[in-house]
Amino acid sequence: MRKLALTACFFTAAVCASQYLIGGVWQLVSAGISALLLIAAALKKDGRVCAAGVGLCAGFVWSFVWDALFLADARELASRTEDTKVEAFVLENAEETRNGARMEVRTEYGRCMAYFRGAEPDSLPPPGETVSFTARFRMAEKNDYLMSLGIPLTADVRGDAEPTGKRGRITDTLPLSIRRALSEALSELYPDGSGPFMTALLTGDRTALEEDGYDYSMMKRSGIAHCVAVSGMHLSILTGLVFFLLGRRRGAAAACVPVIVLFMAVTGFRMSVVRAGVMQLMLCLAAMTRKEYDSRTALMLALMLITAANPHSIKNTGLQLSFASTLGIILFYNRFNVIKVKYIGPTLAVTAGAMVFTTPLTVLYFGSISVVAPITNLLTMWAVTLCFSLGMLSAALFFVFAPLARPAAFIVRLGALYIRSAAELTGRLPFASVSGGSVYVKIWLALVYLVLLWLLSDRGRRHKAMIFASVFVAGAAAAIALEWHSANSAELRFAALDVGQGQCVVLSSKGYVVMVDCGGSLKENAGDVAADYLDSMGKRQVDCLVLTHMHSDHINGVAELMRRKKVKKIYACEENRETVGAAAENGTPIFYVLTSDEEFDGGAARFRVMRPAGTTEDNEWGLTVLCSAGDTDVLVTGDIGRETELLLMEKEELPDAEILVAGHHGSAGSTSRELLEAVRPEIVVISAGRNYYGHPADKTLERIERAGATCLRTDEEGDVILTYGRRRR
16 A cells, blocks of 8 residues: 555544544544654654554544644634524525424634524525524534534524625525526426436536335335445546547546536535545546556545545545445455446446445444345446436536537436336335344455455455355345244234334234334434335334324335335224325224224234323324233333323223333323333333424333333434344343
8 A cells, every 4th residue: 555545644644543543632642653653663664654654653643633623713702691693604405304494504703504493494594695694503513414514503593583784705696596507407307206306417416316215215225326326426427428528538537626516515515425526637637747647645645635625524424435435345356346237237346345444334324235236226327327428418408509419418308217217126026225233244244345345355266256246146136035934933023113203112922013103203204214114124014003103203204105105904992184185095994992902913912002091182193002922011101191091991891911112202291100010021111202392201211110111212222122922032
């Protein structure tokens, strides 16, 4: 490895250590130790060790200095006890939050995420305007995501944002103007279903694509969501287009430089784009100076520059995935490119290389792996290249003479339809995506990486790629088969899915599936979360969906669930327009449980849906579900409070329950002492997420502890999955 690459690598390693392991004065201590090692290496005239020592020392010192200097103004503003009026330049469109809207701005104290309570996103100023507002400011140091984006401040705004009439710097307004014009051109050229996809593909703005949800969900499951997360692939296509038009000359390389910089600016200097942009600029520089280009040096230099600009960026998931995928491609592309068929061999090699290091991160951050990603990439990458190239061309022609852009736009619409259809085809396959929490999947991944290390250490073995591919495919098939058998042979499998502040409980017995509620507060729709879980079991339908009551946090995922899975019947106690409409569209009957309980058998379990025990006021008018399988009982009470719990115990005969789902997300007024004493649960599961209500309440947690029950929480554990009968985990 070259000395520059070594310096950059160890600089980044020091930054990483500063963010995850050490901080404050210990950074300077580490820098001092690194300096001693550097002096020793210099005395021995060891250039490589010197390069590594320089990187380490500089990384530790810079991390300390950056926090001390660049966050000083932000900390001073956050330390004020009174509200402060500031001027701010709007950087991004406002987005909806649980209690209003938020938008990213830049103030003289640094970048800030401003929260407007009770506001609608459309009511806030668009990017490019300068506004003034009064707010109480806080440091965002506990929010790794905001800090990784270089946003050290949050603001709780008092009142409205008032335009000042001032214009921002040309370096700010020009990229925003181009992005706005490009988005308007795309909305004119692609007014149909391909519009959100093309906007995401060309600008990286996935807002409209995520609002619909279905297409983006299918793209994630099929493993091609990266094509709408603007990254190195897009820049490679763009620079390749420039070289195609101008030829492989030094002039073409020089022409690429402003194109790359402008593209980075228009897409908002996303870290994955900056990483790719620096690497492409290095490639252009090598072509212009006729020097050798080293991809590893370029990658490490890009990472060093990004982390130097903001050491906290090392915690950004997008940057980690972008770096990991690129490193995997650099290291393994030649080893995996053994199929000597044009397009097929390189595409599979790139996909496999990218997955080597990103798979563990994907499991860690997202809890699942797309098994069909190689197939979907093989089917669609040519179309993605076509859509991006012709999409850019059609947008450029639109500004020159709109009719010229129509033929190219027509071809792009066909390409976009093909990509979306291919993603849906592979994404809807059973086990298209498998859960990283499965013990069988963990064993499979461990085996794959052990075989990979063995093959890399054995230089004499032939057909390494074929051996690795065989282990990968055979191991995946075995893991899927075992997971299917585990999920469908158990007497009872309980799952409380992590949907944020909401509830989605899945009860399955011998393959029969009953779902209780489907709603939550996460950005990812609760219906998609539930459908993904069912896909991991190989299930195509829900035999019965019980909606305890019609509050949004219990039903806002039903429509999306029914879009992806067949629901055979619904039990409810009141009507909801959206749910009724979705049921009618899918031919699903709704049965209203009002005067008597409903009982039915499924698999090896018996289910009882109990009529509302309380009044018609808010949470108290809701259904209760009891599932009994062998010696195991599960009780789900919805959001009812203590008084209704007492009425429920008077009207219904409740058995001792192995699992009790805490009422109302663990609020202080539910899961009463009386209910805990009556059902004596072994495990109490609390389905909750980030919220402003204080759920779960300390009093509830204390009652559960005094009852001698184990408490499992989705906000801490993620998905809570328990299996009874065949085995328990």
